[in-house]
Amino acid sequence: MEAKEAGSSLESIILSFNTQISDLQELIIARNMYPGSSIADLTAIDAAVKAMELQIQSIKDTVREESLALPKAKKLIEASLKQQKKLQEMAIHVPSHLTVKTMALQSDSNDHLQPDPSKDNNMSSLGSLKIDEEPAVLAKEKKGRGPPPLWYISGDELASLSSYMRGRLTLEKVNAAVTDMAAYAESTAQLISAPKKKLPESVWERALELRDIAMTEGVKGKHFFLESDIKGPSLKLDNTGKAILTVLRHLGRISEIRVGHNRVIILSKPQ
Structure with missing residues (x-):
């Protein structure tokens, strides 16, 4: 019984060891396929992401400013409509x-x-x-x-x-x-x-x-x-x-x- 448990534990260790070796082999292969350029690519991706974040923040700020300006725009439209009505009344006689x-x-x-x-x-x-x-x-x-x-x-x-x-x-x-x-x-x-x-x-x-x-x-x-x-x-x-x-x-x-x-x-x- 003890010999059977010891064999199972050894197989588990061997399997874990083989898995780690496989992972290391894949990492070595990946490193050899893209030597050195991977760091520059990651840096460019990071810069692009930051630029997009800045654009999104700018869009949010613009939307907020436009929302605050809506009441003023409504008042301006009302005043313009009143002025237009006056001009139309004046234009009747010209x-x-x-x-x-x-x-x-x-x-x-x-x-x-x-x-x-x-x-x-x-x-x-x-x-x-x-x-x-x-x-x-x-x-x-x-x-x-x-x-x-x-x-x-x-x-x-x-x-x-x-x-x-x-x-x-x-x-x-x-x-x-x-x-x-x-x-x-x-x-x-x-x-x-x-x-x-x-x-x-x-x-x-x-x-x-x-x-x-x-x-x-x-x-x-x-x-x-x-x-x-x-x-x-x-x-x-x-x-x-x-x-x-x-x-x-x-x-x-x-x-x-x-x-x-x-x-x-x-x-x-x-x-």
Whole structure:
């Protein structure tokens, strides 16, 4: 019985010994297959793992910051929606094709309409005025004149007109015509105030004619243009254009006067 137990114990020791030898052989084989490079590979793997950990931490920080910013973003969106609603209400009374140049008519200073003091002094010293010089009285007339008025009509004003007068006119068409008329008046004012040396010879006679009209009773000190200046882009001398002029006269935006062979359209300022 004892001999049998001793044999079993010896077999167990031999088996354990053989197992250890097998493990050592596998380790030696593995070392010989990848000599030296295994350490560098492990180091690279470790660096890559650390870099991934840093990226994950950065992602967590970003998510946390975005989560904290959500309440502020919601308030900003609410404020933007309120502002958008206000702008939409304002846009109802402004034509969609309004350009930057046209809008500038309301904000431009009237420097281009101011007289040149040196010219006034020179003129006062002359015994008589030459035809190609600007009259001193015209220089005084230009002083203080502002930009042409852009007095758009509202939907209520258009609706208050009789259906016969209103016809198929829309708020957009009428206000686009108001924009055109302000541009015509601005061009007229520039011709009146421009010195001769800055105008082509072909335009100078027209400038003199406009200056004479500007000094006419009923036109003096006001922004105006001639009916012959009406050439679009929105206001034209067709049936629609004539209907628009009728509506604007009725609503007090313009008045008309005839000077010689010219029909003069005068812009009214808001009361």
